[in-house]
Amino acid sequence: MTDEFLREARDIVGAPHLISEPERLLTYECDALVHERQVPGAVVMPGSTAEVQALVRLCRQHRVPYVARGHGTGLSGGATPAAGGLVIALTRFARIVGVDLANQRMTVEPCVTNLQITQRVARDGWYYAPDPSSQSACSIGGNVAENSGGAHCLKYGFTVHHVVAVDMVLPSGDLVTLGAATADHPGPDLLALVIGSEGTLGIVTSITVRILRQPEAVDTLLTAFDSIDAAGTAVSRIIGTGIVPAAIEMMDRLAVRAAEAAVHPGFPVAEAILIVELDGPRAEVDELMAEVADICRVAGATAVHRAQNNDDRARIWQGRKAAFAAMGRVSPNYYVQDGVVPRTRLPDVLAKIKTLELRSGLPIGNVFHAGDGNLHPLICYDERVAGQADLAEAVAGEILDYCVGAGGSITGEHGVGADKRCAMSKMFSPADLTLMTRLRDALDPDRLCNPDKLFPTPRLCGEVPGPYRPHPLEQAGMGERF
Amino acid sequence: MAAQETTASIAGSPLRDGAPADEIQGVRPAAVVLPGTPEAAAAVLAEATRTHRSVVIRGRGSRHDWGRVPQPIDLLLDMSLMNRVLSHEYGDLTATIEAGATITEVNAALSRYGQWLPVDAAFAHATIGGTLASADSGALRHRFGTIRDLVIGVTLATTDGAVVRAGGQVVKNVAGYDLGKLLSGSFGSYAAILSATFKLAPRPGRSTTITAEFEGESSLDGPLRRIMASQVEPMAMDLHVTCPASSSPSVRLLVRLASTPGALAAQVDALRRMLGSASVLEETGEREADRWNEQVPGPWRRPGAVLRVSWRPSATGELLARLRAMAADDGVTLELAGRAAIGAGVLRVDGPDAGVARIVEQLRAWSPAIGAVSILRASIAVKTHIDPWGEVGSSLSVARALKQAFDPAGVLGAGRGVV
Numbered sequence: 001m002t003d004e005f006l007r008e009a010r011d012i013v014g015a016p017h018l019i020s021e022p023e024r025l026l027t028y029e030c031d032a033l034v035h036e037r038q039v040p041g042a043v044v045m046p047g048s049t050a051e052v053q054a055l056v057r058l059c060r061q062h063r064v065p066y067v068a069r070g071h072g073t074g075l076s077g078g079a080t081p082a083a084g085g086l087v088i089a090l091t092r093f094a095r096i097v098g099v100d101l102a103n104q105r106m107t108v109e110p111c112v113t114n115l116q117i118t119q120r121v122a123r124d125g126w127y128y129a130p131d132p133s134s135q136s137a138c139s140i141g142g143n144v145a146e147n148s149g150g151a152h153c154l155k156y157g158f159t160v161h162h163v164v165a166v167d168m169v170l171p172s173g174d175l176v177t178l179g180a181a182t183a184d185h186p187g188p189d190l191l192a193l194v195i196g197s198e199g200t201l202g203i204v205t206s207i208t209v210r211i212l213r214q215p216e217a218v219d220t221l222l223t224a225f226d227s228i229d230a231a232g233t234a235v236s237r238i239i240g241t242g243i244v245p246a247a248i249e250m251m252d253r254l255a256v257r258a259a260e261a262a263v264h265p266g267f268p269v270a271e272a273i274l275i276v277e278l279d280g281p282r283a284e285v286d287e288l289m290a291e292v293a294d295i296c297r298v299a300g301a302t303a304v305h306r307a308q309n310n311d312d313r314a315r316i317w318q319g320r321k322a323a324f325a326a327m328g329r330v331s332p333n334y335y336v337q338d339g340v341v342p343r344t345r346l347p348d349v350l351a352k353i354k355t356l357e358l359r360s361g362l363p364i365g366n367v368f369h370a371g372d373g374n375l376h377p378l379i380c381y382d383e384r385v386a387g388q389a390d391l392a393e394a395v396a397g398e399i400l401d402y403c404v405g406a407g408g409s410i411t412g413e414h415g416v417g418a419d420k421r422c423a424m425s426k427m428f429s430p431a432d433l434t435l436m437t438r439l440r441d442a443l444d445p446d447r448l449c450n451p452d453k454l455f456p457t458p459r460l461c462g463e464v465p466g467p468y469r470p471h472p473l474e475q476a477g478m479g480e481r482f
Numbered sequence: 483m484a485a486q487e488t489t490a491s492i493a494g495s496p497l498r499d500g501a502p503a504d505e506i507q508g509v510r511p512a513a514v515v516l517p518g519t520p521e522a523a524a525a526v527l528a529e530a531t532r533t534h535r536s537v538v539i540r541g542r543g544s545r546h547d548w549g550r551v552p553q554p555i556d557l558l559l560d561m562s563l564m565n566r567v568l569s570h571e572y573g574d575l576t577a578t579i580e581a582g583a584t585i586t587e588v589n590a591a592l593s594r595y596g597q598w599l600p601v602d603a604a605f606a607h608a609t610i611g612g613t614l615a616s617a618d619s620g621a622l623r624h625r626f627g628t629i630r631d632l633v634i635g636v637t638l639a640t641t642d643g644a645v646v647r648a649g650g651q652v653v654k655n656v657a658g659y660d661l662g663k664l665l666s667g668s669f670g671s672y673a674a675i676l677s678a679t680f681k682l683a684p685r686p687g688r689s690t691t692i693t694a695e696f697e698g699e700s701s702l703d704g705p706l707r708r709i710m711a712s713q714v715e716p717m718a719m720d721l722h723v724t725c726p727a728s729s730s731p732s733v734r735l736l737v738r739l740a741s742t743p744g745a746l747a748a749q750v751d752a753l754r755r756m757l758g759s760a761s762v763l764e765e766t767g768e769r770e771a772d773r774w775n776e777q778v779p780g781p782w783r784r785p786g787a788v789l790r791v792s793w794r795p796s797a798t799g800e801l802l803a804r805l806r807a808m809a810a811d812d813g814v815t816l817e818l819a820g821r822a823a824i825g826a827g828v829l830r831v832d833g834p835d836a837g838v839a840r841i842v843e844q845l846r847a848w849s850p851a852i853g854a855v856s857i858l859r860a861s862i863a864v865k866t867h868i869d870p871w872g873e874v875g876s877s878l879s880v881a882r883a884l885k886q887a888f889d890p891a892g893v894l895g896a897g898r899g900v901v
Contacts, residue, residue: 100796101711102710102794102795102796103794103796103825104710104823125711147656147660149654153654154653157627157631158654158656160663161627161631170879170880174879175876176877176879176880177875177877178877178880180792180853180854181794182792182793182794182825182826182850182853182854183792183824183825183826183853183854184617184826184853184854184856185853185874185877186667186856186871186872186874187667187668187871187877187878187899187900187901188664188665188668188671188672188884188899188901189617189630189664189665189666189667189668190664190877190880190881190884192630192660192663192664192666193659193660193661193664193884195660196656196659196660197659213710213712213713214713215713215715216713236573239573239575240573242596242684243684244683280715280741280745281713281714281715281741281745281748281749282745282748283741283742283745283748284741284742284745286745287742287744288742340650340652340655341652342571342573342574342651342652343573344571372652372653372654373574373652373653373654407650407651407652408650408651408655409650409654409656409657410657411655411657412652412654412655412656413656414656415656416656416657416658420657424657424658427650427657427658428647428648428658431644431645431646432647432648432658433658434644435638435640435644435646435648435661435888436648436659436661438888439887439888440659441887442886443880443883443884454658
């Protein structure tokens, strides 16, 4: 990054909004995937869309790679900077621009948090449906990049089902609006391509979401089982009867123990606990919840507890949502995996994970969205023990092989980012990846917009061994190989 | 004229001459090719690209008259041989279906396990591929979204001859670009959809439809607002409005409720209270099915142009008042059938071409209450006079850049779609 570039960037955003001091840059070297780190060349905090456009044009002119950043809670390294690149932190884009209850729309800037959207309209009886566990901290812009889901996506879908329009600065610097507040915008669904594209196609500066009326009733059932298989049987039977719960979550013994140690939700001691939530009209929820409780009992539930009130319900969810962080109570380090299997393949894949746990010697806790087969194995290790960190990573990789082998996915909600770019070829053929790369290049021919994410490259993934060729950044003196 | 049997072929797929029945808005394709496998379809596209022949993709031709009047068509890629349900993973509530299968056939097959693909078919032979490519939708959209919201994976044939997959077989998956959804509304101009995997739904147990008749558009406003702000959860909620040129309009609200037996009764009561003084009809079973079969496919069976229109639900009352005024001023009959809470549907305009054109222009000028106005079915004269897609806005440059990446030789779509 040249002095001239820095000077021009400072002219665009103003001196207080540019960070180039090495110690302050360290804050931006990673997102919540902490083992993937790169110190950026500079961080800018633009205050308007026009400034974002000017910065993108400047990067293009100087061939400087850039990444947009929200609140840095991503779990796949989607916001990890390129070495020596520019971080465009959207921190100042934190306003709620408009609320239109009559048309069930709300327009917000990308650094508004997911939860702030719901909070803004909750008193009037409305909410924003996608609810990732990090919803109090994660930015809606990051949700758009990752197509975030959450525990309730089983019934309500993902970000792509709830965002109706975005303004986006293209890698050319041009500003476009994709989608519309009203329905049926003509042409290919470009918005759906951008949602979940992990920041590789542009920088979103405004987002219009659909908000929903709160359901009349929300009921949560906490049940315990002697085995994961029995809990899995209950899940299959619930779905098999035609009930579509708002959420079905499962936690195994180790995950329950960790959650108890951290937030004391009062979960029963069991091999597996199952949380089933139903929502909708009161009478419907009452009828169906009785049916769900019966199904659980018949499947061998050792405890069936229907949340008595909102506090009780919040306590159950706190135990579930705290499960990742709680792992720190039972293990010095842990690796969170995010794979998906077709729901009916859960028993086989969990059995394989059990075998892997025994073989590797690393305890594996399981927390998962049982309704849609999204697994979150938590692989426990101790980085002070030589080789355990690498072993944990290898174990995590093997679990992805099981998922893909069962017809599933390498990521259900955390994204590919920097973390899984090399695993993409487990799931997609060279032809699939070539087309996706061609589409990316159509919008970002210089490959500066969040480069080296999402797609495997021979340089990073080593599938195509060849003679060493310096990366343009190395040639330009902007980065070096470690 | 019956299809000619010939021994000709292209890239290994049988080829026949285009017949009058193959014509698309007066343009007869030079030849029709029927590939039977993904690889065969991809080979046809590669050959067409190599030889610079323009290609239009057809399912069963239900919507062949939609979109712009096509440029000359060298090849009609007919997907009707690829019409199987490739897998129905009922335990996972997913199915993978070839593009040429019709929604009606598919739902007959899926019903064996009490499941369905909750997508309306306005046409008896509407195919999976055609519905996705045209972004068509109906009343079920209120609860289930459009077909784009249900597609979780796709297999495409691209113009370089590749068979490409995106998405997957599981409902929850964020790996790679979501090309299945991108192709929604692409009108065959990016790639050929070969098959797609969908999230399914359990078939609803019991359902009832309440049809309320209103005295003019102003009496609809209050009930509509009350229902939208309520916690009643309909499966569908539609408007049906007819404005004849020379008599008073008819305004109806159709609300379909589906739930467990006890809960259904409670919802029906709640809904009746919100409807106030409107005259109300409650229908179940075959009568209910007939009601919806009239509501969604109905406008297409009657003469006239058909527009796809979106509007702000808060402007519904005003929209209906304008429709009534326009019908009288322009001497046309207008019929609106659409989703009341979403603000999306079709508007049939029965009258002379000049009247159709004026209606389109007036609606397009009424921003922001009106979103998009696309001309689906209309005379060639209307479509050559006014662009069926209208002003697409800044996203057009993105759509074009992607078109260039998908189809650098520009062989797909014959200009029918937006790009």
